[in-house]
Amino acid sequence: MPINILMPALSPTMEEGTLAKWTVKEGDSVASGDVIAEIETDKATMEFEAVDEGTIGKIIVPEGTEGVKVNDLIAVLLEEGESADDIDASAGASGGDAAPAAEAKSDEAPKAEAAKADAPAPAAAPAAPKAADGDRIFASPLARRIAADKGLDLAAIKGSGPHGRIVKADVENAKPEAAKPAEAAAAPAAKSAPAAGPDAETVRKMYADREYEEVTLDGMRKTIAARLSEAKQSIPHFYLRRDIQLDALMAFRAQLNKALEPRGVKLSVNDFIIKACALALQQVPDCNAVWAGDRVLKLKPSDVAVAVAIEGGLFTPVLRDADSKSLSALSVEMKDLAGRARDRKLAPHEYQGGSFAISNLGMMGVENFDAVINPPHASILAVGAGVKKPVVNAEGEVTVATVMSVTLSVDHRVIDGALGAEFLAAVKAALEDPMGMLA
Template identity: 75%
Template sequence: MPIEILMPALSPTMEEGTLAKWLVKEGDTVSSGDLLAEIETDKATMEFEAVDEGVIGKIMVEEGSEGVKVNTVIAVLLEEGESADDIGSAKAAPKDAAPKETASADTSDAQSPASDKTEAAAAPPAPKDGDGKRIFASPLARRIAADKGVDLAGVFGSGPHGRIVKADVEGLAASDSPKAEASKSTAEAPKAAMASGLSASAVAKMYEGRDYEEVKLDGMRKTIAARLTEAKQTVPHFYLRRDIQLDELLSFRGTLNKQLEARGIKLSVNDFIIKACAIALQQVPDANAVWAGDRILKLTPSDVAVAVAIEGGLFTPVLQDAHHKSLSALSAEMKDLAARARDRKLAPHEYQGGSFAISNLGMFGIDNFDAVINPPHGAILAVGAGVKKPVVGKDGELAVATVMSVTLSVDHRVIDGALGAELLNAIKDNLENPMSMLA
């Protein structure tokens, strides 16, 4: 029987992707491990390998196709002795189709009595949400919802890929639906409208008669927009600011770079900032934490993410166990991650995770700024440029020093004010006493 090749989930959160390029064509013979295609996720382009051997009988999704749902049939592989006639009437699932179901996909419906299954056969058609997108629900769940008058648009699906199953609607009543809630409180409607913003057509109408270029959003831009909107709407940010004197660090860095020159190593100020933050998370372990919905996860290692600007967006590759690594090791790893980030060659595990992030715009001449927290991180450090400024020394004398302004954006659900201040003070002490970071 022909083998269906499905759109793979190349990361835990991937729901759809772009089939960027086929590396095979119909009629090609492939073996397990052969490269079949290049798949673009929201942030990376990854190669997809064959797991079976056979002949590519039919390509169902053309290269360049965007928004291809995970588990959509993208090609059909013929085994020995099979021909194109065996493919039959197989068709690629439409882009808004639900993921292919397996025998274990919906156990609650599979275990339903025969009479329930008969009723499910006459279930209402798949409903759509306010944007006209299909709501994925099993036939039995649709039938139960219709009988109870429940609006599926507001029901959370516990099945595969968010599919609504029988258990999700059994305990609901019509009053639980968003429509009923809206009638209870009309004040909620304006809030929802404000959260979603103006529609594309409404904005375009405002600029009728004006010249403009429409820039289509790629997967990365859509993800950035969604995550930053989520962060600013749901994360209670507060901000802590400090000035850090860098003269001792710059002198120490110069000495180290001279000693490391023969090994081809050149440390940047950013390498010291990464190390200082990693050590500070160990010094203030309660701040080494992330928000997990209904709880806080306190991490043991210092896994520090660093924002890297690329064309059209940014990555935040994560340096794991940064507190254990030497400055030279951190420098080499950061250079490698940044280079592969700009080529969009990072694997998902290299930019997911971490509890803390660093965003450094000092090299662009920015004195100070406030960074947006990257959920589920507990905090992010915004780093400005080192600038010569007059300072008052410990002896009361006026002097000139290189001063770097930093702002710590903190998730108040994870880190309270005093704890955030303790973390920022630890970062400052580490940077102003760089020798201590080698102890």
């Protein structure tokens, strides 16, 4: 019996994807484990392997198709001895709107049944309303439905039917004032709803006389917009700022890079920051935590996520067990993750998880900024550029030092101010005395 190939869920949060490329064509033989397609999720392009062996009998979804839902039928695999004639009888048995069998069944349905299915169901009348004093308001079902459509308050309408029952004519002849109480009742709900901003059509009209290019959001941009909007609305952010002197670190880095040159390893300032944050999470373990709806999960290892900018968005690949890895190992791993992130070749487990993130815009000349927490993380460190500044040393003398400004964005549900300050102090101490990170 032909086997339906369905759109896979390549990550826990994937709901749809783009079928970027078929690496097989109809008539090709495939074995279990063969790559048959490339699927674009909101974060990466991933290879999709065949589970069974057989012959590709029919490709349902052409390559380049966007918005293919998980579990939609994308192709049909024929087993030994089967031909294309067997497909119509089986395709669609396990899902997919594009299934030929589903279409055939639809075409064969009796016309009377189709007409019955297409006929709009009569709208149900609203439940019997009550007056402000709790007494039931007597009104015919038709009157209640017309009142609901017009936004009229039945309590403000006098009925002309038996025993004061409100009938169709009463509602149709109601004065505009009858709508006011209903509108007032709806006002608090409308006022409390979060402002979503003007819709696309409204914005287009605002710029109708200006030249512009309309850019359709891809899956990654939609996900970023949704997650960060949710983060700013639902996470109670607060911010802690410190200045960190980098002169000792820069000298130590130059010394280490000279020693590591034969191995082809070159440490960046960001490598030291990753290591310092990983160690600080161990020193202040209550900060090594994530928000889990109705509880907090405290992690044992230091899994540090690092923001990597790519065209059209960003990834936050996770360096697992960063506290136990050497600086050179972190440097090599970070370069590998960043390179594959830019090519959208990361697997989901490589950019999901962690309890803490680093966003470094220092290399772009930004001196300080506030980063948005990436849920379920409890904090994120925004790192600015190292800049030469006058400082007062321990002897009270004014000298010049390389100073880097950092801002810790904190989820107050997980981490309180004093705890966040303790963590940031640990990061500062490690970076200002970098030799201690090797101990």
